[in-house]
Amino acid sequence: MTALGFLYPGHSAEDDYPRIEQLLGSDIRVDLVHTDIGEDAHREDALREMGSPERLAAGVRELRLAGVEAVVWACTSGGFVRGWDGAHEQVRALARAAGMPASSTSFGFVHAAGEIGARRVAIGATYPDGIAALFAEFLRAGGLDVVAVRGSGIVTAAEVGTWGEAELFALARAADHADADAVLLPDTALHTASHLTALEKELGKPVLTANQVTVWEALRLTDRRVNAPTLGALFTREPVVQV
Known part of the structure; x- marks a missing residue:
C-alpha cells in the first residue's frame, strides 16, 4: 500500500480525490487534509x-499520523503566485x-508536461486574466512554451466548484490552440476527474487538469507508476526519454 498525502484548501472539488483513488484501481491510498483557505479570492495577496507556511504546517501533523509517504500542496494558484523561486x-x-x-x-504541471x-x-484558467498570466510565467520559467492563455474571470474557488460538465468543456475548447501539444486546466477547485478521457477525445490531445496532476505528482514522489486509462494520457503513456 502506498499512502499519498494532500493539503487541500477549503471545500470545492475535493471529491475528485476519492474518485481518482477508485479509478487508480491499485494499492494506492489517498489521504486529504483541508487547510484553512482564509479569504477565498483569486487575488495575489489572498493566494x-x-x-x-503556517497554514500548510497546520495540516501536516494529521498527514504524518496517517502514515503518508509524500505530501503535495493541492492548490495551483497558491503555489505559482509566489513565482518560480518562491514556490x-x-x-x-x-x-x-x-x-x-x-x-x-x-x-506537478511542469513535471507532467515533461512526462x-x-x-x-x-x-x-478559471482565474482572472492577471492570475492566469502568472501561471503562464511560472510554466515558462519551468521551460514550457505557452502558446495561448484563456482566463475566465472567476474570483472565488467556491464559484468554480459549482461548474459542471458544460462549463468545463466550454473552457477547454476555448483554451485549445492548434500549436499546443496539450491543454492545461490549472484550478484544483474544478471538478475534472470524471471527464478526462472525454476531454481528450473532444480536443484530440492530452489534457492535464489540476487534481489529476496533483495525484500523479504524489505518485512521482513515491516512485510509483500506475496505468489508469480513465485518468487520461498522463496515466497511460510511457515516460518520454529526453535526448
Missing part, C-alpha cells in the same frame, strides 16, 4: 496568504515541516 521555497518549507518528500500542483512530451501548451 499568497492561503499558501503561507520552490514553499515546497522546501513543507518538506521540512512534514519530514518527507513534498511538492505542489504547480510543479507526456508536451513542450507547447495552452492554458484554460
